[in-house]
Amino acid sequence: MAGPLPGPCARSSRRSTFGAGWTTTGDFAGTGPRREKLDGSLGDGVLDTFATADDTGDQGTGTITSPEFAITRKYIDFLIAGGNHPQNGDAPTAFNLLVDGEVVRTATGKDSGTMDWTSWDVGDLIGKKAVLQATDRNTGGWGHIMADNVVLSDHAAPPIDRQTPSTSSSTATSSAPPPAATARHWTGTPGT
Numbered sequence: 001m002a003g004p005l006p007g008p009c010a011r012s013s014r015r016s017t018f019g020a021g022w023t024t025t026g027d028f029a030g031t032g033p034r035r036e037k038l039d040g041s042l043g044d045g046v047l048d049t050f051a052t053a054d055d056t057g058d059q060g061t062g063t064i065t066s067p068e069f070a071i072t073r074k075y076i077d078f079l080i081a082g083g084n085h086p087q088n089g090d091a092p093t094a095f096n097l098l099v100d101g102e103v104v105r106t107a108t109g110k111d112s113g114t115m116d117w118t119s120w121d122v123g124d125l126i127g128k129k130a131v132l133q134a135t136d137r138n139t140g141g142w143g144h145i146m147a148d149n150v151v152l153s154d155h156a157a158p159p160i161d162r163q164t165p166s167t168s169s170s171t172a173t174s175s176a177p178p179p180a181a182t183a184r185h186w187t188g189t190p191g192t
């Protein structure tokens with residue numbers, strides 16, 4: 001089974017920082033998960049680069065980086081929202097997977113504050129050590145990125161609008177995660 005992953009959010013709502021092993025740079029130095037409940041989010045803490053050390057919102061830039069962990073499953077599923085500024089642009093708001101310091105997977109938002117599932121196929125990276133990194137070099141409109149509930153999974157988490165409604169009362173805005181993801185929330189413990 002997969003070992004525990006470093007996690008910013010599942011158990012971090014009572015902390016003021018992201019936790020052991022996380023590094024924060026630029027305007028995010030010393031920050032932690034923002035306490036907020038976004039549409040589609042789970043729990044009450046979110047990695048959100050709008051939450052700068054001096055409350056400058058979109059103007060803040062820098063990085064938030066997880067501890068190193070081993071990729072042990074075929075997919076990395078996570079919730080993402082925020083600005084649509086891809087990593088390969090001049091001023092990204094991106095959530096990235098790095099191996100040996102290189103960005104090997106990247107995601108950005110949709111200029112939306114509604115969190116939705118995204119999945120990376122990392123089958124070719126199984127066995128590698130990696131870190132997650134939020135990179136914000138954008139100071140304009142929608143100049144922030146949010147991410148949460150990163151999990152290693154055997155299944156790709158589909159976007160909310162393509163998930164099968166569960167039983168009776170689900171709506172289009174239901175945030176119920178796929179079973180594969182709920183089973184493996186980050187534990188908040190650095191990888192072992």
Ligand SMILES: [Ca+2]
Pocket residue numbers: 049057058059060061136137138139140143144
């Ligand atoms: Ca920013």
